[in-house]
Amino acid sequence: MPKGDGGLIAQNKKARHDYSVEETYEAGIVLKGTEIKSIRARRVQIKDSHAIIRNGEVFLVNMHISEYEQGNIYNHDPTRSRKLLMKKKEIDKLIGLTKEKGYALVPLKVYIKNGFAKVLLGLAKGKKKFDKREDLKRKTMKREVEKAMKDRQHM
Known part of the structure; x- marks a missing residue:
């Protein structure tokens, strides 16, 4: 697989x-350790996960990365909290926005970009x-209109 091409790994529909x-x-x-190998093998689930901000850092909670089968005793905990790397300015903006009622940080996609998991x-x-x-x-109406046009x- 070329270095820049990893594509979509998991999606939270x-x-x-x-x-x-x-x-x-x-x-x-x-x-940590073998997690990237499990991600490349598409053994990731983000359905029940969310992000939280703790001490000025963003963490992804409940993202499940299965243990790597060829791993050894140094395998990782599948649902551990993982730190996310973001710019300080973005984190400060998110701190202000997530304090508002009803806002949440939800992971939408996990993918590989230039060899790095994002x-x-x-x-x-x-x-x-x-x-x-x-x-x-709205979705049903749009589908019916498209079908009628087709x-x-x-004719």
Whole structure:
């Protein structure tokens, strides 16, 4: 595999359903030992994870990276908190925004960029049940319109 081409490893599809994402931030992940090998093998799950800010640093909590099969006694804990690498200015901005009610830092994607593992964090606000229904209705309507247009072109 070429160094710059790693592509998408894991995606949190449910995040965009449960939250309305307002901004996105790219962050590097501090890894230990065999974690990068497990990530490259796509043995990552970010469905239940979130990011928190502690002492001016951002941490990713509950991201599951499976143990590397060929690893030894130095294998990592699968769900440990991992530090994220971000610029100080971005972290300060996030501290102010996450203190507002209803905002959360949710990982949207994990991918490899130039040989390094990265996570795309979304500054998100939780959706209410009726918001989710509205989105579903809008999606269904759009799909029906596209289908009608497609059928009309084939006549």
